[in-house]
Amino acid sequence: MQNTKPTAATRFQVELIKPSHYDDDGYVIQWVKAWIPSNSLATLCGLTRHANATRVLGPAVEIANAVYDETNTVVPVARIIRRIRRNGGHGLVCLVGVQSNQFPRALDLARRFRQGGVQVVIGGFHVSGALAMLSDLPPDLPPELREAQALGITLFAGEAEEHFADLLRAAYAHRLEPLYNFMSQLPDLQGQTMPYLPPEVARRYAPMPGTFDAGRGCPFLCSFCTIINVQGRKSRFRDPDDIERLLRANLDAGIRHYFITDDNFARNRNWEAIFDRIAAVRRELGVKFNFTIQVDTMCHTLPGFVAKARAAGVSRVFLGLENVNPANLKSANKKQNKIANYRTMLLAWQYQRITTYCGYILGFPDDTPEGILADIETIKRELPLDILEFFCLTPLPGSVDHQTIHAQHGPLDPDLNIYDLEHVCTTHPRMTKAQWQGVYRAAWDSYYSLAHLETLMRRAAAFDRNPKRIMEIALEFYGCFKFERVHPLQGGFLRRKVRTERRPGLPIERPWVFYPRRVREVWTTYSGLIAYAWQVWRLYQRVKKDTERPDYRYFDQAMEPVTGPPEAAGG
Known part of the structure; x- marks a missing residue:
């Protein structure tokens, strides 16, 4: 158990974080606007909102939540710790949708939260995949998962829809278990809470997106794929x-x-x-x-x-x-x-x-x-x-x-x-x-x-x-x-690099070293990109001019039908 301290809060703070990962220089990969939203983050946000609406912690307990995608947001670790401490320690940090390449960053963030006395759960494809494929091999858990548990971090394997309310109740009572493994209890999706990204979070992507899964699972057997062993080969569906x-x-x-x-x-x-x-x-x-x-x-x-x-x-x-x-x-x-x-x-x-x-x-x-x-x-x-x-x-x-x-x-x-x-x-x-x-x-x-x-x-x-x-x-x-x-x-x-957010073991550079080098990096990167963009723009203008001619025709080998036009051609 992480903590047996009783609690009687009227407000419980849930912090949902999708971690990024480190580049080759050890800096977190972040942007002013990212391109691809996290459906796991949207799913957990939807479930947290539903848990609050249905008052799963009791009629007098509000569940407040904040949402961060680290690919476009600097996670305010110290501020989150202070917010939960001011709330009497009544809160939970969920590192969600963590893929294998994101696990080292997730563990580094979680370590800082645990040092601040905050309850932490890590879930996602890495935890689920490792448990699905390696749990029958010695040792029972890979070393990185054992390290997480030694820090007092809870591991969550499987999908959250039918179990998240119970997880919140355990966190509210400060009685989280070291491991929740629901890999054998994949939920039916019909009628489940839909993913949701708050508008202020969605605006940090370009273009402003929504995300949802209409189904999970895949019937195929590709040997390099994790989907079939994490979400299962039996497909499950939402309805229209x-x-x-x-x-x-x-x-x-x-x-x-x-x-x-x-x-x-x-x-x-x-x-x-x-x-x-x-x-x-x-x-x-x-x-x-x-x-x-x-x-x-x-x-x-x-x-x-x-x-x-x-x-x-x-x-x-x-x-x-x-x-x-x-x-x-x-x-x-x-x-x-x-x-x-x-x-x-x-x-x-x-x-x-x-x-x-x-x-x-x-x-x-x-x-x-x-x-x-x-x-x-x-x-x-x-x-x-x-x-x-x-x-x-x-x-x-x-x-x-x-x-x-x-x-x-x-x-x-x-x-x-x-x-x-x-x-x-x-x-x-x-x-x-x-x-x-x-x-x-x-x-x-x-x-x-x-x-x-x-x-x-x-x-x-x-x-x-x-x-x-x-x-x-x-x-x-x-x-x-x-x-x-x-x-x-x-x-x-627009890539963002935060000087102090660097992988442990690598030096935090002095400001007078980091910032001049960063200016040179930005100049080199974007001057090269602009030069390339100018070449591509000129190419586009030439193609556009050609295609606007009334007699313009183009055909090559790739456009030749194999056995005649396919079914969709007349649609």
């Missing part, structure tokens, strides 16, 4: 009524852009009813809701899926392309990916004028630097996708890959901070670490060359899309990688 209530409730706050975080929305059995309901609400209210979804590479075979996605307001779709080498896909147990279907699938989305984002993983067993770059040339020539994001194959805790290497006592880098999909964390049979890391950088440079950006812009225009969008997205994605040296999934606008 839940989604409609969320959309209407957020309208007053001006939220119209949403990221639907389902790992695979196409396998949500309610996809058609949800799309139809959203389309009906759009027509009724005259509001252009805008959505980003994640789907598999076979989604276009579902009758009407792509056309209905467009009618509902889907403007961006993320696809786990993963690789174009059949041997690599087989080794990853990615049997649902069929190379022959890729072009047909991508054309289906292009015909609906929806921007495609594809993930591509580097470091499968058959990969070599030369083979990787040759495969990227094939993609550039033959597949009509828009944005390609590269990742290093990473044995994430919670995945079969990690479990297998761990059981075999194989090489795993002990620093969880680099398990961020852009650093090499293990060995490879055909590449050195330097070669692997080097071809990761070369892959970005190859795909986002000016020559290929011109191709992407001309394709976009041929599909009746504005090529300016390609320019904007390329600057965001490649610019973030190239000039900020951060993967765009961790990106944002």
